[in-house]
Amino acid sequence: MTTSPPSLESLQQNDRDRVREHFIEDPDWLIEQRIDAFFEYLHTPILARKRTPLNHRQFENLPLFAQQPPELGGSWLTAEMSGGLLALAGSEVAALRPPEGRTAERVIFTDLRTAALTHFEVVKPYLARVAREANSKYDALNRAWWQNGVFLFIPRGVQIAEPFTVVHHQVASPGFFPRSLVVLEDDSEATVIDLYVSASPKSGPRSIAAISVEAVVGANASLHYGSIEQLALNTDAFATRTADLETNARMDWNVGSFGSGLEVSQQTTYLKGTGSENNSLTVFFGSGSQHHDIEVTSVHQGAHTRSNMIGKGVMKSRSRSIFTGVTDMKHGARGSDARQKEQTLMLSDQARADAIPSLLIEENDVFAAHSASAGPVDANAIYYLTSRGVAPEEAEQLIVEGFLAPVIDAIALTDVRQRVWSAVREKVRE
């Protein structure tokens, strides 16, 4: 890598060779995929989010990669984690630890670049397959430029209780493109946790993050997925998460959005197989002038599919959130059941939150319900708590934590639950 890093602008001139130069170790099929994705990115219109104008956001002049390879190591690796662990610093693997005693079972858990080379027969059929359905400009950007990420493959019938934790560490680089690909074959079960963290959360260069997660959950398989985003405030983050569910498959999403100045996310679950089930929980917490625009979609294609989507947010200072829940009942989804619930707690007059439930129903024989609410902290509740000697600031913290407790405490993944709590407490005390 001797040339200067490319920027999006320089690549608009169709410089295929430079793509090759930058991903010199990539196999040809992957290079082709990257180039295709890049053209897809260029030709996909900017995401239309009514309340989040993206046209004026200029990324074109940002150099995509750091000139220097990132420093490895650091205190973020010291957290005690059980199960499998993969720590990535930018594109480099800082630590990789497979779960104990599982190597014999054909489980693959490694960084995505290595997987593309050494397990291409498994990676190639799945990589970008599900994500492409979501038709996301920012996933296309990620597909073109992902530097690294994680690949987890659980073969048929293998069930692993211990989580696979992946730390995606944003180093001082203006472009951050982590990618996760999780494939569960039939009758398997696994838990994956993606953590997105920055070297310097409060400062650092302006950067763009295009985060992609794609999951394939086979028949009767269960994927418990957790994600916590705590990127630097100078980051504009675009997250695209997609999952395909086969017959009787089950997907649990536990997603926490805490970081980034701007976060635009799109999470789409395709309930293709009969009897498949999607449980999605999103917790978001805005402070300062953060702007979170979150869209969570369940596409019910199979019969007797079930989805339950919960969005719960807390808004401080001048933060802004838009939470859109989409229930999309396709023809053939007869006997399906979809529920949505959105609640936002407002801690400031200057914060704004919109909850937008949306139902698209093509099938007659379905059940769909939604509820949405937003309101300030109850002044009487604060008074009640302070009358017991608790200072008003602490009373507000208790109420905020209490507001989130029913959903956070219901997170089955102990690791994620604790991390979400500490992220929340950090925000509350900010």
Add this chain to the structure above:
Amino acid sequence: MAIPVLAISDLHVTVDGKEILKGVTLTVRGNEIHAIMGPNGAGKTSLAQTLMGHPGYTVTQGSVTLDGVDLLALRTHQRAQAGLFLAMQYPSEISGVTTANFLRTAINARRGDGSAISLKDFRDRLDQAMDLLSMDHKFANRYLNEGFSGGEKKRNEILQMLMLAPRIAVLDEIDSGLDIDAVRIVAQGLTSMVKDSFGALVITHYQRILTYLKPGFVHIMVDGRIVKSGDYHLAETLDAQGYDFLRTQFEREPEQAAAGRL
């Protein structure tokens, strides 16, 4: 520690510009139970909320001190830390905060020196207090007042009082909505606390709880003023004759009386 003294002197209070308390003077000391009785709209709850510092009540005249400290200069949580407790008529429901967790937070805040009560001490005291009030121990782990019945909320107020061990407690209609057994239990809880280091001001409509408490002082409040004070027999008289006997004694000019009612 010295015997606590809550001294209320010539207290005038307005709500939305309207005078609700029109000069209340009352002193409550340790080892004393005072009862305030009176018809609806007399200003009993306003007095309780004013003492605790509810933002809706504006003091226009008079003073309130606890052990010589000017309570009116303190914020609500500081009044609690100074040793005042208010058992509220309508306690708030706090979702997601368990009673046990909240009590620990409040006890630690009350300590005021940054130290924390040990989990064992806390558990022991909590179990003991709940047993005294015949409360199911499961209540400690339920969210504070959420989904509680009226009676459960009242018991929970007394539980908090037992745990926080205030110097002076004001109990606002702690007996309303309680069945006869619950009234007895709540009265027992309160009586168990009365000693030199604790005094109580009990606001009630009914004489029933007073038969258990046997307060040494009974005050009748009408139209923002204490119009008559006496011992426990005053409550009995009131119970036998109703507030009508007061009306004949203290009837005021009709438009004034109407203005005082709210």
